[in-house]
Amino acid sequence: MATAILDLPEQEFVMPGTRTCAGCGLPIAYRYILKALGPKTIVTLPACCLTILHGIYPKTPIAVNAVNNTFASTAASASGLAAGLKATGQDDYTVLAMAGDGGTFDMGIQALSGAAERETNFIYVCYDNEAYMNTGVQRSSATPTGAFTTTTPVIPKEQPKKDFIQIMEAHHPAYLATTCSSYPGDLYNKFVKAKSIKGTRFVHLAIPCPAGWLFPTKDTIKIGRLAVETGVVVLYEVENGVLQLTGKTLSLARSGRRRPVEEYLKLQGRFKKILPEQMESFQQQIDLRWEQLLGRAGF
Numbered sequence: 026m027a028t029a030i031l032d033l034p035e036q037e038f039v040m041p042g043t044r045t046c047a048g049c050g051l052p053i054a055y056r057y058i059l060k061a062l063g064p065k066t067i068v069t070l071p072a073c074c075l076t077i078l079h080g081i082y083p084k085t086p087i088a089v090n091a092v093n094n095t096f097a098s099t100a101a102s103a104s105g106l107a108a109g110l111k112a113t114g115q116d117d118y119t120v121l122a123m124a125g126d127g128g129t130f131d132m133g134i135q136a137l138s139g140a141a142e143r144e145t146n147f148i149y150v151c152y153d154n155e156a157y158m159n160t161g162v163q164r165s166s167a168t169p170t171g172a173f174t175t176t177t178p179v180i181p182k183e184q185p186k187k188d189f190i191q192i193m194e195a196h197h198p199a200y201l202a203t204t205c206s207s208y209p210g211d212l213y214n215k216f217v218k219a220k221s222i223k224g225t226r227f228v229h230l231a232i233p234c235p236a237g238w239l240f241p242t243k244d245t246i247k248i249g250r251l252a253v254e255t256g257v258v259v260l261y262e263v264e265n266g267v268l269q270l271t272g273k274t275l276s277l278a279r280s281g282r283r284r285p286v287e288e289y290l291k292l293q294g295r296f297k298k299i300l301p302e303q304m305e306s307f308q309q310q311i312d313l314r315w316e317q318l319l320g321r322a323g324f
């Protein structure tokens with residue numbers, strides 16, 4: 026069961042006053058990630074909205090050590106940190122590599138694939154806001170069909186989102202999980218579990234972005250919940266090839282009350298120009314993946 030908000034550790038590692046946009050889902054999730062991992066964490070991050078959150082040297086709202094690396098090298102940097110900690114006998118530190126969808130699905134895939142194949146001892150989080158957001162909403166391979174971006178301005182994106190979670194599962198990591206910033210208890214539990222396991226741990230974290238998805242800043246939590254309630258985001262974890270549904274997804278699987286994808290799409294300006302056939306194929310893709318994942322979980 027997801028940890029209740031009141032039972033979370035009181036110590037804060039994300040101080041007030043981050044430079045993220047109003048309504049960003051990232052500081053919400055990051056706060057719970059660092060609560061789960063604790064003070065002996067070293068973060069490595071490339072250029073992305075997380076760098077914006079970390080701020081400009083010499084000031085930062087983050088109370089753990091961090092390394093800024095180049096765009097394609099997050100997992101390579103994490104591999105170096107893991108090797109250094111091992112060589113110096115500092116086994117009580119957790120290496121957290123955290124990058125956006127552009128820095129993972131597109132540019133970081135090579136370093137991450139190599140590190141995962143070598144079973145490198147680190148947690149890799151891809152926080153997915155479905156575009157290159159901090160440079161002004163350019164399309165990435167994580168952008169879904171039908172979405173407006175500044176590089177798909179007239180005709181919305183035609184191709185479907187790359188199934189990166191499946192690519193990572195094909196590496197057989199020690200732990201793989203999906204989560205969303207709208208479910209802090211689910212998110213916190215998964216990072217506590219990830220911390221307790223050795224080897225490569227991969228977490229896909231869905232993050233709503235009001236600036237790029239074009240919804241009011243007050244609706245960040247609601248949009249993330251709708252993503253899960255429609256099955257666009259499925260909450261689960263995989264250990265030793267066994268898939269388990271978690272949190273809201275598990276209760277939806279039991280009740281059968283999944284909402285139509287249209288309810289999620291219509292609240293976001295980025296889908297304003299989605300074509301009817303794109304909407305239909307979006308729903309079909311979500312239905313297919315839902316059936317596949319529920320089947321694997323024994324439903």
Ligand SMILES: Cc1ncc(C[n+]2csc(CCOP(=O)(O)OP(=O)(O)O)c2C)c(N)n1
Nearest residue numbers: 072073074096125126127128156157158159
């Ligand atoms: C090699 C290289 N190319 C391009 C850039 C410019 N750049 C910095 S951040 C960024 C977007 C990152 O997108 P994503 O990884 O999805 O993270 P987000 O900004 O959405 O949080 C880009 C294109 C860069 N820093 N380095």
Ligand SMILES: [Mg+2]
Nearest residue numbers: 125126156158
């Ligand atoms: Mg992004």
